[in-house]
Structure formats: C-alpha cells, structure tokens
Amino acid sequence: MTAGRNRPAATGTEPALAPTELDRLVGWLDERTGFARLARTVLRKVFPDHWSFLLGEIALFCYVILVLTGVFLTFFFAADTRPVTYQGPYPPLKGADVSAAFDSVMRLSFEVRAGLLMRQIHHWTAVVFVAAIVVHVCRIFFTGAFRRPREINWLVGVGLLLLALVAGLTGYSLPDDLLSGTGLRITDAVVTSIPFIGPWLAYLIFGGEFPSTELIGRLYVFHIMLLPALMIGGITVHLLILWFQKHTQYPGGEGRLTAHETNVIGRHFWPGQVFRSFGLFLLIAAVLAVLGGLVQINPVWVYGPFVSSAVSSPAQPDWYLGWLEGLLRMGPNWEPTLFGVTIPSVFGPSIVIPTIVFGAFTLWPFIEARVSGDHNDHQILQWPWQAPVRLGIGAAALTFFIVLTLAGGNDVLAVYLRVRVEDLTAAARILAVVAPIAVGLIAWRLGVERARQVDRERTPLEELESGS
Amino acid sequence: MSDRRALGGVAAVVAVAALGWAVTAGPLAPDRIPVAEEAGSDVASTAAQVTEAARGADLYQASCAACHGPGGEGTPNGPAITASGAAGVDFMLRTGRMPLPEPGQPVRRGAPAFDDTDIQALVVYVASLGQGPAIPDVQVSAASDTAAGRAAYIATCAACHGAGASGDAVGGGAVAPPLLDTAPTQVGEAIRIGPGAMPAFDPSQVSDARLGQIAAYLQFLKQRAAPGGQTVGGVGPVAEGYVGWLVYLVALLGVTRWIERHRRG
Numbered sequence: 001m002t003a004g005r006n007r008p009a010a011t012g013t014e015p016a017l018a019p020t021e022l023d024r025l026v027g028w029l030d031e032r033t034g035f036a037r038l039a040r041t042v043l044r045k046v047f048p049d050h051w052s053f054l055l056g057e058i059a060l061f062c063y064v065i066l067v068l069t070g071v072f073l074t075f076f077f078a079a080d081t082r083p084v085t086y087q088g089p090y091p092p093l094k095g096a097d098v099s100a101a102f103d104s105v106m107r108l109s110f111e112v113r114a115g116l117l118m119r120q121i122h123h124w125t126a127v128v129f130v131a132a133i134v135v136h137v138c139r140i141f142f143t144g145a146f147r148r149p150r151e152i153n154w155l156v157g158v159g160l161l162l163l164a165l166v167a168g169l170t171g172y173s174l175p176d177d178l179l180s181g182t183g184l185r186i187t188d189a190v191v192t193s194i195p196f197i198g199p200w201l202a203y204l205i206f207g208g209e210f211p212s213t214e215l216i217g218r219l220y221v222f223h224i225m226l227l228p229a230l231m232i233g234g235i236t237v238h239l240l241i242l243w244f245q246k247h248t249q250y251p252g253g254e255g256r257l258t259a260h261e262t263n264v265i266g267r268h269f270w271p272g273q274v275f276r277s278f279g280l281f282l283l284i285a286a287v288l289a290v291l292g293g294l295v296q297i298n299p300v301w302v303y304g305p306f307v308s309s310a311v312s313s314p315a316q317p318d319w320y321l322g323w324l325e326g327l328l329r330m331g332p333n334w335e336p337t338l339f340g341v342t343i344p345s346v347f348g349p350s351i352v353i354p355t356i357v358f359g360a361f362t363l364w365p366f367i368e369a370r371v372s373g374d375h376n377d378h379q380i381l382q383w384p385w386q387a388p389v390r391l392g393i394g395a396a397a398l399t400f401f402i403v404l405t406l407a408g409g410n411d412v413l414a415v416y417l418r419v420r421v422e423d424l425t426a427a428a429r430i431l432a433v434v435a436p437i438a439v440g441l442i443a444w445r446l447g448v449e450r451a452r453q454v455d456r457e458r459t460p461l462e463e464l465e466s467g468s
Numbered sequence: 469m470s471d472r473r474a475l476g477g478v479a480a481v482v483a484v485a486a487l488g489w490a491v492t493a494g495p496l497a498p499d500r501i502p503v504a505e506e507a508g509s510d511v512a513s514t515a516a517q518v519t520e521a522a523r524g525a526d527l528y529q530a531s532c533a534a535c536h537g538p539g540g541e542g543t544p545n546g547p548a549i550t551a552s553g554a555a556g557v558d559f560m561l562r563t564g565r566m567p568l569p570e571p572g573q574p575v576r577r578g579a580p581a582f583d584d585t586d587i588q589a590l591v592v593y594v595a596s597l598g599q600g601p602a603i604p605d606v607q608v609s610a611a612s613d614t615a616a617g618r619a620a621y622i623a624t625c626a627a628c629h630g631a632g633a634s635g636d637a638v639g640g641g642a643v644a645p646p647l648l649d650t651a652p653t654q655v656g657e658a659i660r661i662g663p664g665a666m667p668a669f670d671p672s673q674v675s676d677a678r679l680g681q682i683a684a685y686l687q688f689l690k691q692r693a694a695p696g697g698q699t700v701g702g703v704g705p706v707a708e709g710y711v712g713w714l715v716y717l718v719a720l721l722g723v724t725r726w727i728e729r730h731r732r733g
Contacts, residue, residue, distance in 0.1 A: 051728040058720055092618035092685055109695065116696050127712035128720065135716070178622070178631060179704060276727055283723040291715055296696035297708050302632040302689070310622050312631035319709025409706035414637035421637045 043270035062129035079220035121292030181306030325408035392444030396436035524593025553600020559657035606656035617685030634702030652683035
C-alpha cells in the first residue's frame with residue numbers, strides 16, 4: 001500500500017510524478033503501522049441513507065457545542081459560595097450581597113465580551129440537546145432498532161440520557177440564583193424523602209444542611225468533570241458498538257437494491273457521510289448561535305442571587321425535568337408511616353414512579369424479547385406500524401410524559417387558559433391515567449389497520465421476492 | 469424604536485414651543501390670568517370641589533350605585549366601599565377593574581372606563597362617603613434607588629408576581645397580574661389596599677419611601693431593553709422549553725431533512 005494512490009497512475013507516456021515529502025512521510029508511517037488498510041475500511045464503511053438516522057447526530061453535535069461553549073464559560077465561572085458585594089454595571093443589584101458564583105455569572109453576562117452570548121448558546125443547546133436525545137430514542141424505539149443484537153447499545157443510550165438529565169440539573173443550578181435555588185431546595189427534599197437513608201444521602205450529596213456552602217463546588221465538579229467524562233466515554237462506546245454492529249436499515253431498499261439482513265445499502269463513510277455530517281454540524285451550530293444571540297434564556301439578573309427566605313414564581317426546572325415537577329405537583333398529600341418512619345409525600349411521585357417508569361424503559365429490549373419470544377438477530381428495522389403493540393405502548397408512555405410535563409407548568413398554563421390551578425391539577429391527575437390509555441389504544445389500532453392495508457396492497461411480485 | 473424616539477423628539481419640541489407661546493402671548497401670559505382676592509380664590513376652589521363632588525355623585529349613581537348601593541353601603545352584588553378611600557377607588561378605576569360590567573364577573577385589569585376628570589370626580593365623591601386610605605404619593609425619578617426597590621420587591625412581591633413581574637397564578641383562580649404596565653401610583657395603591665387576593669402592606673411593612681423604589685424598579689424592568697435579546701414571556705423555563713422544542717422541530721429537523729434530500733437530488 002503506497003501513498004499518493006489518488007494521483008493519476010504513471011503510464012508509459014506520462015512521466016511518473018515524484019513523491020512529495022508528505023507522500024514519503026505517510027508511506028513511512030504506513031509501512032510501520034499499516035494504518036492505510038484500516039483507514040480504507042473506515043472510509044469505505046457504508047451508512048444507510050435516511051434522515052431519521054441523523055437524529056442521533058443532532059444530539060451528538062449539540063453535545064460538541066455544549067463542550068465548546070462550556071469550556072469558554074469555565075474561564076470565567078467561580079464555583080464559590082463566599083459572599084461578595086456586587087459592584088458591576090447592573091444598577092438594581094448594586095451593593096447587593098451575592099455569592100462569588102453569582103457574581104461571576106453576572107460578570108459573564110454583562111462584562112465579559114461575548115459572555116452572555118456563550119451562556120445563552122450553552123443553555124439553549126442544553127435545552128435542545130435533551131429534546132434531540134428524546135426524539136432519537138423515539139426513533140430507536142418505534143423502529144425496533146434496540147432488538148438483538150443491539151440491547152447493549154440501548155442500555156448505553158439510556159445511560160447517556162440519564163447523564164444528560166443530571167448534567168442539565170447541575171448546570172441549571174450553578175449560577176446560584178433565586179430560581180435554581182428553588183430547584184435545589186426541591187432536589188434536597190426529594191433526596192431526603194428516601195426512607196431510612198434519605199437524610200444521610202442528602203447530607204452526603206449536599207455536604208451539609210441545605211443550603212450548604214459546599215454545594216456549588218460539588219455541582220461544578222460533577223458538571224464539568226465527572227459527567228462530561230462519563231458522557232464522552234458513553235458516546236465513544238455507543239458509536240463503537242454502532243460501528244462494529246453495522247447500521248440497521250429500513251426494509252425495502254433503494255433503487256434496484258433490496259435491503260437484506262446481510263447487506264447495508266447506503267453511502268460510504270468517506271466522502272458521503274463525513275461531508276453530510278460536517279455540514280449538519282455547521283448548520284446546527286448556526287441555528288443555535290442565532291437562537292443564543294437573539295432569544296433570552298435564564299436571565300439570572302432578574303432572579304437575583306439565591307436568598308433562602310425568598311421565592312420567585314413561576315418556578316420550574318428546565319423542560320426535561322418538568323415531568324418530575326408535574327409528578328410532585330400532582331402527588332397527593334399522603335404520608336404513610338412504615339416501621340416507625342414517616343414517608344414524606346414527595347417520595348412516591350419523585351422516587352417510586354420515576355424508578356418504575358425508567359426501569360421499564362431501561363429493560364424494554366429484554367421485556368419485549370421475553371413477551372414476543374423473538375430472540376433473533378435483526379438488522380432490518382420495522383416501520384412503527386409493523387409492531388402495533390409496541391407502537392401503542394410507546395405512544396402511551398409519551399402521552400404520560402407530556403401530561404406530566406404540562407402539569408409541571410400548571411400555574412403558567414392556568415394564567416393563559418384562565419382557569420384555576422387546582423382545576424388543572426385535578427384534570428392532570430385524571431388525564432395522566434386516561435390519556436395514555438386512550439392514545440395508546442388509538443395508536444395500536446391505527447398500526448393494526450395500516451399493517452392490514454399494506455398486506456392487502458402487497459403485489460404478488462413482492463411476495464415472491466420476500467420468499468413467501 | 470428610533471422612529472418612536474424621533475416622534476417623541478418632535479412632540480417635545482412642539483410642546484415646548486406651545487408652552488413658550490402660551491406664557492408670553494397666549495392664555496397663560498401673566499397679564500391675562502385674572503388675579504383674585506385671597507378669600508375669593510378660596511371660595512372659587514371650594515366651589516370647584518363642590519361641583520366636582522356633584523359630578524362624582526352623578527357618575528356614581530349612574531355607574532356604581534346599582535352594585536355598591538346609593539350611599540356606598542354595599543348590596544348583594546358589591547361590597548361596601550365607604551372604607552375604600554381615595555386609594556381604593558382610584559386604583560379600581562385607573563386599572564379598569566371597576567365598574568364591573570356584570571355582577572358575578574371576575575374582577576380583572578382592563579382599560580379604564582372613565583377619563584381622568586371623571587375618575588377624579590368619582591374619587592372625590594366616594595372618598596367623601598367614609599374614612600379610607602388617601603392616594604399615596606409615589607415618587608419615581610432617575611435618582612430612585614432601584615437596588616433598594618429590587619430587594620424589597622423580591623422579598624415581598626416576587627413570590628406571587630414573579631421575579632420578573634411577569635405575573636403568575638396564585639391559586640383559587642386568582643392571578644397576580646404582570647406589573648410592567650402598571651403606573652407607579654397604582655403600584656403604591658395596590659400595596660396599601662391589597663386588591664382581591666393580594667394582602668395589604670402597611671407602612672411598617674413597606675415604608676412610603678419604598679413605594680417609589682419598588683415602582684422605580686418595575687419601570688427599570690420595563691424600560692431597559694432586555695439584555696440577551698427577545699424575552700419569552702418572562703415566565704422562565706416553561707416557555708423556554710416550548711421555544712427549545714419549536715426550534716428543534718422546525719429548524720434542526722428542517723436542516724436535517726434538507727441535507728438528506730439535497731444529497732439525494
């Protein structure tokens with residue numbers, strides 16, 4: 001294998017091109033490492049074409065933008081709760097007692113060049129990032145891409161989603177402002193509510209009674225070291241598994257090529273996939289930069305520094321934890337006593353229900369295989385209607401989360417809809433049960449209908465081809 | 469924005485010119501204003517008050533008495549307002565809460581139903597029906613201490629009206645409205661009278677000086693162009709989440725599909 005293979009081949013009539021220094025260097029390296037062979041397999045790997053296969057890439061690129069803007073923010077952020085007096089240019093906070101962390105975020109927002117822009121891009125990207133993951137997961141779920149042999153990658157993906165949620169929560173809390181302080185107070189109550197170990201665990205996490213002076217420093221270590229490191233590791237494993245297992249593809253094929261369990265129809269990694277992905281990255285970065293530049297997010301100067309005696313309302317977490325907030329707002333005020341320990345009312349809605357839901361979500365590939373008895377390898381995806389039961393369950397789960405998320409913003413909705421908050425909460429309690437069942441049944445039914453219709457329309461030729 | 473400033477500039481120039489003309493040659497020129505005797509002017513102002521009160525009484529009987537009773541003593545359709553005082557009446561009328569269009573309707577902020585002179589007449593008349601709080605003197609100027617105002621606002625008001633004064637539901641169907649469009653005097657009145665579900669704060673809780681500071685802070689929030697760009701309703705993460713999803717679904721999925729289609733074409 002020699003370097004410079006892209007040059008026109010030397011023929012008898014043309015003088016051979018002399019190898020350049022670069023060619024020699026590459027050749028030298030190749031003789032010793034054999035990387036060209038590897039590079040060729042890498043570059044010639046085939047990726048199937050479908051826009052839905054880029055959904056995961058959107059999430060990946062959001063992550064890259066988060067890291068890039070996040071690094072910028074670390075240059076200026078001070079993870080320190082020591083009290084200082086605000087002396088910056090924002091008049092209503094002049095002379096206010098704030099924490100050094102809050103002070104540094106104010107400096108970032110008003111004094112550091114492009115600081116506010118970076119903050120806003122970072123925060124907006126975080127908001128969009130989780131949305132991108134959710135949609136990607138939906139694609140994987142509804143097309144059955146998690147089926148054997150891809151169960152492990154499903155688990156890695158679930159881990160990444162959880163890490164993203166925790167990263168979001170810790171990041172939201174770093175500015176040490178009034179709004180995020182309310183969020184931390186709730187987090188503290190949730191952790192404390194775990195029977196027996198709760199108070200001890202909360203003490204461990206928060207480094208003392210809430211609001212502790214340790215907290216921001218700890219959150220910071222999680223937010224900029226531990227979580228990103230775990231996520232990079234997770235993403236690497238996620239992509240390596242994807243690489244070695246080959247990409248799944250939709251049934252059918254392209255042009256005259258028919259998709260089989262044993263082939264992959266699409267474009268080569270190089271140049272097709274690489275250019276497409278790079279273009280996508282740039283476009284996503286552009287959209288998020290415009291968003292961060294034009295639309296305000298989390299105006300910490302309005303909330304002001306965290307003061308334990310004050311609250312602001314409406315107070316919500318970022319949207320991806322809104323369903324937890326919704327569960328808390330909907331939860332009944334019921335505090336049973338177990339073995340002499342009173343279980344706080346937040347325990348059920350904030351720990352038990354999420355654990356059950358997330359547990360089922362995590363184990364889904366195994367549950368489905370067990371129930372359907374399908375333990376075969378699958379390289380060809382299903383259209384969502386090809387598995388109507390799964391379609392119904394997925395639609396029900398999404399509906400459940402949407403109702404909870406809406407309930408998490410019940411006070412805001414109440415103002416817009418001009419109804420009583422209490423009525424909304426009562427409605428949400430009913431809807432959280434009824435709506436998922438209704439939507440799930442409808443989705444299942446539609447799937448069944450569609451499958452029948454397709455069956456009827458199948459031409460004999462196609463049946464011949466599929467071997468039936 | 470600059471258009472409006474330019475307009476404001478033109479208006480200011482016109483106003484100054486008109487004032488100049490008025491005080492030198494026009495109706496306000498010193499030699500044209502009749503100089504009354506001391507006692508006479510007293511009589512004149514009392515007379516003016518009497519006619520204003522009479523106007524107020526007429527207006528009251530026409531628009532308010534049906535619910536609040538001919539003497540302000542109250543009816544099943546409206547509470548007694550003899551103790552509302554000038555502050556209470558002025559607040560209700562200037563924020564358009566009164567007159568309520570129909571009995572049993574929710575009391576909501578709206579456009580005032582009366583012009584300035586009618587409001588003054590009604591205030592004078594209703595205030596004369598009993599003892600109640602006077603209209604507080606709320607001073608807002610460029611020198612107002614917005615920092616003190618912010619601190620007081622966050623400590624006493626933000627729990628219901630929100631840190632950004634964007635308003636929020638406070639339960640039981642009551643809504644603490646957004647405060648960015650409320651005039652300083654009405655802010656002071658609301659603090660003193662506590663309309664609807666809002667508690668009243670007396671001077672020991674919120675001093676008279678604080679009224680102006682809080683109003684000044686609210687004006688600051690309104691007037692200062694929001695750093696960071698367009699705000700999303702000032703209601704925080706709920707609205708931000710909707711915007712994030714919208715951008716994801718429209719812009720990001722849009723470019724993704726565009727890229728895929730573009731390559732195939």
